[in-house]
Amino acid sequence: MTQLEQAKKNRITPQMKKVARNEGVSFEFIREKLAEGKIVIPYNKIHSPKRPCGIGEGLTTKVNANIGTSSDYSKINEELKKTKISVLAGAHTVMDLSTGGNISQVRRAILRNCPVPLGTVPIYQSAINAVKNNGSIAGMSENDIFATIEEQAKDGVDFFTLHCGVTLESVARLKNQERITDVVSRGGAILIEWMSKNKKENPLYEHFDRVLDIVKKYDVTISLGDGMRPGSIADATDRTQIQELILLGELAERCRKKGVQVMIEGPGHMPLNQIQANVLLQKRLCHGAPFYVLGPLVTDSAPGYDHITAAIGGAQAASYGADFLCYVTRSEHLRLPTLEDVREGVITTRIAAHAADIAKGIKKAIDHDAKISTARRKRNWRKQIELAIDRERPGKMRRKFKSSTKDVCTMCSEYCSMKLMDSAKRELKK
Amino acid sequence: MTQLEQAKKNRITPQMKKVARNEGVSFEFIREKLAEGKIVIPYNKIHSPKRPCGIGEGLTTKVNANIGTSSDYSKINEELKKTKISVLAGAHTVMDLSTGGNISQVRRAILRNCPVPLGTVPIYQSAINAVKNNGSIAGMSENDIFATIEEQAKDGVDFFTLHCGVTLESVARLKNQERITDVVSRGGAILIEWMSKNKKENPLYEHFDRVLDIVKKYDVTISLGDGMRPGSIADATDRTQIQELILLGELAERCRKKGVQVMIEGPGHMPLNQIQANVLLQKRLCHGAPFYVLGPLVTDSAPGYDHITAAIGGAQAASYGADFLCYVTRSEHLRLPTLEDVREGVITTRIAAHAADIAKGIKKAIDHDAKISTARRKRNWRKQIELAIDRERPGKMRRKFKSSTKDVCTMCSEYCSMKLMDSAKRELKK
DSSP, rough: OOOHHHHHHTTOHHHHHHHHHHHTTOHHHHHHHHHSEEEEEOOTTTTTOSSSSOEETTOEEEEEEEEEEOOOOOOOHHHHHHHHHHHTTSSSEEOOOOSSOOOOHHHHHHHTTOOOEEHHHHHHHHHHHHHHHHHHGOOOOOHHHHHHHHHHHHHTTTTTEEEETTTTHHHHHTTOOOOSSSOOOOOHHHHHHHHHHTTTTOOHHHHHHHHHHHHHHHOOOEEOOOOOOOOGGGGGTTTHHHHHHHHHHHHHHHHHTTOOEEEEEEEOOOOOGGHHHHHHHHHTTTOOOOEEEEESSSOOOOOOOOHHHHHHHHHHHHTHHHHEEOOOOTTTTTTTTHHHHHHHHHHHHHHHHHHHHHTTOOHHHHHHHHHHHHHHHHTTTHHHTTSSSSSSSHHHHHHHOOOOSTTTTTTTTTGGGHHHHHHHHHHHOO | OOOHHHHHHHHOHHHHHHHHHHHHHHHHHHHHHHHHTTOOOOOOOOTOOOOOOOEETTOEEEEEEEEEEOSOOOOOOHHHHHHHHHHHHHEEEEEEEEOSHHHHHHHHHHTTOOOOOEEEHHHHHHHHHHHHHHHSSOOOOOOHHHHHHHHHHHHHEEEEOOOOOOOOOHHHHHHOOOOOOOOOOOOHHHHHHHHHHHHHHOOOHHHHHHHHHHHHHHEEEEEEEEEOOOGGHHHHTTTHHHHHHHHHHHHHHHHHHTTTOEEEEOOOOOOGGGGGHHHHHHHHHHTTOOEEEEEEEEESOOOHHHHHHHHHHHHHHHHTOOOOEEETTTTTTTTTOOOHHHHHHHHHHHHHHHHHHHHHHHHHHHHHHHHHHHHHHTOOOHHHHSSSSSSHHHHHHHHSOOOHHHOOOOTTTGHHHHHHHHHHHHHHOO
């Protein structure tokens, strides 16, 4: 039985207990929200990740790190290092988006070394196999698609991105809509290429029950992909995007009825002033399903800094109720990320998630900030660094610039406001 | 006559014309908003900055870079390099916050080399002189304070941060309020130290007309400092902060009546969900005076990454109407920033400002994003990089990872969604 089915039957699983303890909420809270489809716990027993997590309403905002090879760079060891560094930096989940080298081998190696839930996008592998075996993406058979899904589920993948909302209907909307960047989802573009050449409906939509039958066996959580997500500010919140979201809402209902855990993926590039409406729309159209956003990137104009454009949008999205932030690295739009890009991407996204958790009123986040600020007030540098989201960097930075007295930093030196206030406060208390 | 007096008399100055042209608005728009006190043009004729800028309602969001020595690090050349790098990276103004070495010499050197408006915080110099000459901050005389303000105005400084709202009244509020970080403004702490030891009112408040007489002569714009700004999430939007803001609103009225240009400084550390209310409060209490914010930093927990915590808050604040963002570097809370920190701080804050400008509906910002996304869609890498907010970094990053075909990047290689869509779209059009 899936976590969702057990929750519906009033059963509390060990995974629900673990999640409840981590979050500081009751077992019953997790069970109830899971039964309502407002929380998911991606957990495939074949993988049995040591550190499962809950994603959804009332929980801390989670962070995903995307790794994986491309046909230009495909070394297994490099991907294992990225997995390790992601988890060490605090990613709650990892997605293997490999499209180069021996994809099954890469995935299995990562699964063996990944203590957190692992996600994939199976259509990549189906497409690559089709190019290899049949010469083109269009040559991919429906059976190939389902066989890949089953293979990956059997390997232990905990959640799948499936672009089921890329349909004849949403593609028709795309044709009627002037977009600058058309489709920027790789999975979406693969399916549109297949659909347009074969003049057929998306098999992941047409045979959605077949998808559900496979994933249910392994309790793979479905993450309904947004193949039509806007890839530029100008394309945000357009008819194409919202049409797909309507379809995803319908499919989410079908998942829940069948006992399959589901979350919804969201944009993408989006101006700051559209984020709140988008979160509200997703929560309404998908009846409170967890919202998993990529960014949103609040401007198109900062290649080299998209970890920051995404953190600005992600913090805001999560503060309004998005549950799960996919990191974006500074390499986005430019290249495959380096190890350092991966680490920085996770840290930056954790900062956005934490800022949102404070705004969401999550006590443990608010208490944490009070603790670090108390250490700062006392000029307890050791403790301040110990409580930092990244514990490595601040210490290194501080050690590089030595101050003449130990209790201040070189920014203000003797004119440290904290130190001046120690003196003034003694006077004020008289 | 000051810019404000001329605007009130229906005169359009060359500076107003320059600002109007840069912003793509009419001369009359600038004049009218200036007369209403909703726009300022910091411009001291003695300095006559080559690149003046307008700050306020209806204009693009501006970015300030703080530089300056401390008693631990005080090299003039380093500060000149910081000035240059700030301006090259796109800062609209620079503030010299020096507290080490020969402060007058540093300031004059920067003024000679600064094509944008320069700001200072005169109380720093008064305090340092007092420590040197009279042994303590408390030994600073009222005449010293006003003499420093006049000296700096005569040197050509274009705007002054003056912490006039740190008064017996707001300090009383501070005493009644449990704060974690008390006062984190250096200027605020200096004044409180002086007030508490001398049992006297803040001279910048008590003799505000004397302040106005000096700055008016040189048309130095006053930036009313928030000496009581919250230095931690827990302290945000408390009675102390809002009490000071009320006082600043009253003082802003007095500035305008006297023909002195004025803007208002704002926090600080602040949870995401309090930013909108804070901008609204400032705009109401200060009758639409330009709002100059330091961050806000949306969490206390990310030392080493405070350029990012500030960009998250700054983008949001500006999207709600804040007009002027003071950069924060990743060195905040840890050390004096390096040259690289300064450059990165300016770029990051410009990203936040640009994202806000899109949300504010500023056409030139929206058009810019459409242009870069069109280049991206066409896989025109040269143009994409040319249009980037930072033109240096993306090119370097891309050159480091060569892709096998020139028209894609190593992230997706042959599975580039843009490239796939070229093929699919040809099919869809049939």
